[in-house]
Amino acid sequence: MHSQPPSRTRRTILRATALAVAVAAVASGCASDTVQRGFLPGYEDGEVTNQTARITSLWTGSWIAALIVGVITWGLMLWCVAAYRKRKDDHRLPVQTRYHLPLEIMYTAVPIIMVLVLFFYTDRDMSAIVDKDVEADMTVQVIGKQWSWDFNYVDEDVYESGQHLADVGGTMTEDAEIDGAPGTSEALPTLYLPAGESIRFVLDSRDVIHSFWIPAFLYKLDMIPHRTNEFVVTPQREGVYAGKCAELCGEHHSGMLFNVEIVDRAEFDAQMEELREKGQEGQIPVEGFSRLQDPNPVPASTEGEH
Numbered sequence: 541m542h543s544q545p546p547s548r549t550r551r552t553i554l555r556a557t558a559l560a561v562a563v564a565a566v567a568s569g570c571a572s573d574t575v576q577r578g579f580l581p582g583y584e585d586g587e588v589t590n591q592t593a594r595i596t597s598l599w600t601g602s603w604i605a606a607l608i609v610g611v612i613t614w615g616l617m618l619w620c621v622a623a624y625r626k627r628k629d630d631h632r633l634p635v636q637t638r639y640h641l642p643l644e645i646m647y648t649a650v651p652i653i654m655v656l657v658l659f660f661y662t663d664r665d666m667s668a669i670v671d672k673d674v675e676a677d678m679t680v681q682v683i684g685k686q687w688s689w690d691f692n693y694v695d696e697d698v699y700e701s702g703q704h705l706a707d708v709g710g711t712m713t714e715d716a717e718i719d720g721a722p723g724t725s726e727a728l729p730t731l732y733l734p735a736g737e738s739i740r741f742v743l744d745s746r747d748v749i750h751s752f753w754i755p756a757f758l759y760k761l762d763m764i765p766h767r768t769n770e771f772v773v774t775p776q777r778e779g780v781y782a783g784k785c786a787e788l789c790g791e792h793h794s795g796m797l798f799n800v801e802i803v804d805r806a807e808f809d810a811q812m813e814e815l816r817e818k819g820q821e822g823q824i825p826v827e828g829f830s831r832l833q834d835p836n837p838v839p840a841s842t843e844g845e846h
Contacts, residue, residue, distance in 0.1 A: 672771065682742070686789060743769045749762060749763065753785065754782070
């Protein structure tokens with residue numbers, strides 16, 4: 541007959557399990573905001589966009605579910621090791637169970653249910669995040685190029701063109717050599733966005749595959765030559781954020797950076813007027829530029845031919 545562990549051992553295991561669950565619950569309640577966000581970028585005074593809370597919830601929920609499964613799995617494994625270990629005075633062969641239909645059904649059905657639940661929440665949130673049919677207050681076309689960015693403010697009919705940065709500390713000269721001059725964040729192109737207004741981003745690439753990524757937005761999207769990708773988002777928290785390319789795109793990929801400033805409407809209008817005063821009116825086309833693009837390109841006319 542198969543030996544059973546002493547009742548004291550079982551009580552000890554149950555108490556230890558209950559204590560671990562209690563400690564985990566208290567720790568989760570006392571955890572910092574960073575931990576509660578699953579170590580994703582975020583701010584205590586508000587969400588950066590209308591989608592960051594949804595993304596954070598999906599991320600942390602997935603990790604919590606994974607941790608629960610892990611704790612249960614490891615707990616059962618350790619319990620079996622302790623409860624059914626070979627004892628000194630017992631030299632009999634344990635009962636051998638070849639089939640256990642209820643158990644087999646359980647460990648087949650439970651993972652399927654878990655995957656279906658995860659799929660449901662992922663599909664629900666991703667459908668909302670990538671929905672391109674929603675109305676947008678304005679449109680910004682972003683053009684990726686080796687190794688900088690062009691921003692077309694479509695509704696305002698102005699543009700910002702970034703020069704090729706070799707890395708954070710240097711720029712590209714006409715002969716494609718690093719000039720070695722120290723660089724600063726002020727030398728990077730800046731994307732201005734009005735807070736509280738929905739923005740349709742139209743993403744294009746001029747040469748190779750890039751990826752438009754603003755880490756604080758918790759979202760990135762590839763930029764593929766001859767293919768346009770779009771997404772709509774509403775910036776909410778005013779501030780300065782970093783943007784970068786998230787797809788290895790060549791020798792100076794690490795220098796393909798830009799700044800993002802979310803400002804109020806008055807400041808945004810002032811920045812658009814400043815671009816007009818610089819003569820940066822019109823829209824920069826996607827095609828027709830070489831790798832060593834003129835830092836002051838001639839924009840495409842937005843008016844019909846006469």
